[in-house]
Amino acid sequence: MEAELQASGVELRFTQFLILKRLALVGPMSASELARSVELDGGAMTRQLDQLEGKGLLRRHPHEQDRRALRIELTPAGDAMWRQMTPCNDRVLEAAQKALDPTEREQLRDYLERVLHALRDKN
Template sequence: MANEQVDPEHQSAGAWAKKYYFATRVVMEAVLRPYDIGPTQWYVMHQLMTLGPTSQRDLARMLQIERATLTGVVAALVRKGLVEQNPDATDQRQKVLTATPAGAALWQELPDPIALILETAFDGVAQADIDTTARVLREATGKLTSLFPKGKES
């Protein structure tokens, strides 16, 4: 075999930026796989269970994803019988999503991957350091998204 390992010194900065984000996705997928629920689907269920029935419009805004994307995610949840789509009483355009009894039942069994991620990731780290990290990241992304709009604001 040739040189098995690559000099870490030459690892791209991009690899790190990627890891910071994908770590949470990978963990969520791993944790939720047994329940056949994807990360985005989990977020939708989370909003429905904590806020009650919600229109797709509001969900898309809260989750910061496109309505078109949400259409597909919701279709999957409806197909599995976890969520119901009903037309809004006062606005015929809107469809209000509600968790079905089956959806609510499944939700009780689901672990909370976000809580799990926070626990394991920041276990043993001083609270002051966590606060600093959160502040620095919030400021950094704030500056970047305001100077380079496109993520259509916070």
């Protein structure tokens, strides 16, 4: 993914790509929600957010109901970057699955989702 991004002129690491993707697809969220969704610890997430905020791709703003909390959201530049990265994402996914027919692709997705849910389930 990083090679595909760089070939398209996007200077982001894979983890930063995941953060922007999550915000683009889900919308604003807290740093802890975002960290869980991309499976980073708090310190690593703070470093990534600092870098992405420094590039003008996201911003932190106060939570509407809880003044102590912050919400993370894409800026217009971050949204534009996501739109630039989407074809890269599509090409990588297509290349990774090119040997699979549509039924196998759906089965793979189902298996991977179940494995991920099992790994995340604390019970």
